[in-house]
Amino acid sequence: MTTAQEVRAAARIAEIEAALGDPADPANPVGQARLLEADEAGELLAAGEKALEALNLNAEFVPVELGGRLERIDTLVRVLRQVFRRDVALGLGYGVTSFMAAVNVWTEGDERQQARLAEILLDGGRASVAYHELAHGNDFVRNEFEARVQPDGSFVLHGAKQVINNAARADAWLLFSRTDDAPGSRSHSVLMVERAGVDPERVTVLPRYTTVGVRGCQLAGLDFTEAPVAAEALVGSLGQGVELALRSFQITRSAVPGMALGGADAALRTVVSFALGRRLYRRSVMEIPHARATLGNAFLDLLISDSLSLVGTRAVHLLPEETSVYASAVKYLVPKLLQETMYELSIVLGARFYVRDGEFGGFQKNVRDLPVLSLGHAGSAACQATIIPQLPRLARRAWFQDAPAPAELFQPRTDLPAIPFRRLALASGKDSLSASLVAAVDELPDGSPEEVAVQSLALRLMDELRQIQEQSLTLSLEDRTALASPASFALADRYTVVLAGAAVLGVWREARADGGDPFLADPAWAAAALDRLVRRLGYQPAALPASCAERVHQELLRRFEEHRSFDLYDCPLAG
Template sequence: MVTALLAPTTRPAPTAAARAAELEARLGDPGDPGNPLGFAALLRADEQARRFDAGEDALDGFGGSAEFVPVELGGRLDSVPGLVEVMRPVFRRDVALGMGYGMTSYMAASDVWTEGTPEQQARLAKVLLAGGRAAIAQPETTHSNDYVRSQVTARRVADGLLLSGGKPAINNLDRAEALVLFCRTDPEPGSRSLSALLFDPRELPLGRARTLPRHLAVGLRGCRFAGLEFDDCPLPDGALLGPPGSGIEAALRSFHLSRTVMSALAVGAVDTVLRTAAGFDQSHRPNGWGAARASAARTDTAVAGAFVNVLLYDSFAAVALRALHLLPEQTSVYSAALKYLMPRVLIETMYELSTVLGSGIYAREGSLGIFQKHLRDVPVLSLGHAGTVACQATVIPQLPWLARRSWFAEEPAPAGLFRLRDPLPPLRTERLSLACDRDSVSAELLAGVAEEAAGRGRVLAVLRELVALLAEQFRELREQVLELEEHPAAREVAGFALVDRYALLLAGASVLGVWRHAQGGDDPFLADPSWAAAALHKVARRLTPKVPALPPECEARILQEVRIRFSARHSYDLWNTPVSG
């Protein structure tokens, strides 16, 4: 729980939407070759594997680090969805800038806001509000990627702790003024074997801590990953973040935040990839979109399908983000399922869009160069504790509890979970459960079956069919999960496939909820059944071969919206906000 130690500013801060718009304007048109914050400049930095300094300076001028500090501590962080809304303009432009400038600091800080003492919170808030950086060395899990696997141990001595071991890849280590590090404090396995530490890595004694050479990856070349090795390195007891042995609980709780936030921010990069493909398509038709070309039908399908994928995934992301505030006890499943779907939906979408560019995908400069950069950067976000297998392993043991106690018995989620602009209560991190036996989001599928949508037409008719089909798939999933309880030996192997089905159904339920609660709202496209039918159609096709065909007017309406937003310079996510360029 964050303790209010620093007085907030007396003048109310602008809303997240206003701050996002201000940041978008500061960054300017990314396609302008003369813009020092544009694609040309950031691609030069990426080619040289260096930080995009001009971008970091612009974010400093905006006061970007205040976005990671709660308002109670003098910052601007008042909601997790608000943080994502403000940072999406950065991720639309450069994932490495977003990670290097701030999201690494946020991931470290979220542990401190959750577990730290008032003094630790105040100290880190001071660092961040002054423009400093924090870093995090996260714990390895059973299913961690080798990219982050390692171990640091700490043994107690009379005047504190002695650290040994190492971490091979820590982002921002070279400039961090605060490091959150998870280490093993008990050699025996168990829930009390890990502890978290908070200290300034610049103050480590010489000869007891050694920085390893920079680790350069294919993606996020603008980030500086370096390793750190300890040799009986002393730290005082005051470095402990939370009680000794509380590291596992702290990490699992913070995973709810980091998995959800990073998954939602990835949408920004795919937004740019879609915009790049749409612009390429328009420019390579003799008379723009007014004239067809030989491959027009295939290209139209690819572009429309990519837009639907963005809306499908962003619906789940928006619901998972808002659930952190509204349904914190249920987010252990939502955060892991959302992160699991990122490679399946977003990364696959980017590769599908590469067919629109053809050989243009190999361009490393200009507006097309950003396409290839995002292709390299976004997959890196799925590594480590948030990797595919780690996320599946998080959900598998919770499936039997959900099947027995919640599915087909739970009340639907509150309407505010699906309404993007509804106010949210404060984040209560102490209510983020390590596991849960409730799921209100999937209940939206059953509510959709019971409620007849107003209006007529072929698209609405197919939408109703798809909702009923997904509800039946949900019923079959419950039966399969319950059957597995009688065959424990097959549970883990079969469980991975069941998590896949469950994640898709959660995404479908989120789409249905966003569409249903957009009726009568201020965005006529979100209230249109075309995108919702197309999104549920994609979900259903991954679950069963028996899927009703979409009416042709469905793709036509979606393609029309793609072109409207491109021409009007609006984002392709649910927010549909103005973008620069």
């Protein structure tokens, strides 16, 4: 059954695809050739921004109740993926920055702030999120930028924020500010400050940063000198900045990596096209076993990434008390998988991966653009550091005890309730995603060789969870902080791999029960994906039936030829 939410999502994607057109068409004003030129010039493609404005893309970031289109985080990811597919810089620079800023206001802002920000965005304006101070990195509790509280409740802004996307052209800034001199987690607050409300004499835009990738993004700093702003700028309560940040991060960390999947989709498409067209050793590159396996594995990595991303974003709606860990797992593992995939694909592409223009020029751009996902917003290590202190508690109270997640968590096209911004918990004491893996193990079918493979790989992952549990129980106190030993970070890494496996298994089982998508319902991809994850953990499982890789390969070719996306949605694309 196709629901109203699904109809809206599919129609919106079709609308965006139609407006942005075939990336490979040289006459397309927002095609790859123009995007590459803009990248070389260090600009966002003006025609691209104009097209997104005409589509009113900003409406995606504004909740439906406030007049926008935002009703589901997984849908937001799916829609933005079409923009990222063409240009990661445009996706971040036109839009996602505004979303990252806005989430703070949707979470804790009052009615007036929410209405005002919705108005700014729906009018095509931008918001910037100013958390970062170069001196403190992800250790943002040490941030020094001040909003000095005045006796009448108003503030005086003083100090600098750096590397802020769209700092110079945003209409509103969300400023993470020190409002108390005391150390600790109650000394910061978030302020929403409109550019128009600040004396221009008292704020300077610092010089733009030049970067390796996303060259079009306008990253700059802001330097305030004793700039007064009204008491109404405060978002939420005084001293609640860290708490608000940790809540907002759960939504943005779970959402942004899945959007970037679009960039990897484009790169895989480029390399499939190359492998089918180029002839070496009197055969096409696609007939060379190494190349063929690499491309199949890249497709599997996209499916794994999308499964984890799906679960992370749907958990925001369905399991808001648990998202702290899942969001960090998505933000940690997905960018890492995608970057590794890009490296493997570059080997198949060979010397063409080094070419900056023409048919394959988009590939090197994605190689440079995608790593920003592991850097911006929350670094990989910061995400692991969010997971590590929660492991002992999960080990004691959650794993092998919790009830499994609701089936809807794994169903890409099923309706979701509204985003419960205020129910997101700071730390999680439950894990129903891994409970779904444990519960599934006893019920898995074992009729076909592919099903047997899935079953034995799922068992291996469950065993891994058991080992992670044992090791988490013995984590010493100092190994639970950001200064933990490398072994703690490795433990967090392994746990995210298990969560990814639980997501894949859940997606396959639900697709099998539903029967709507014959490929997702087939155990072949699930076995091949779980095999990749189990090998990632360092194990050497039994060889898979050859039919698994073959099924994945045929699906990859079909989607390439029919211009459909390499993710869980098999979505029709404009070229």
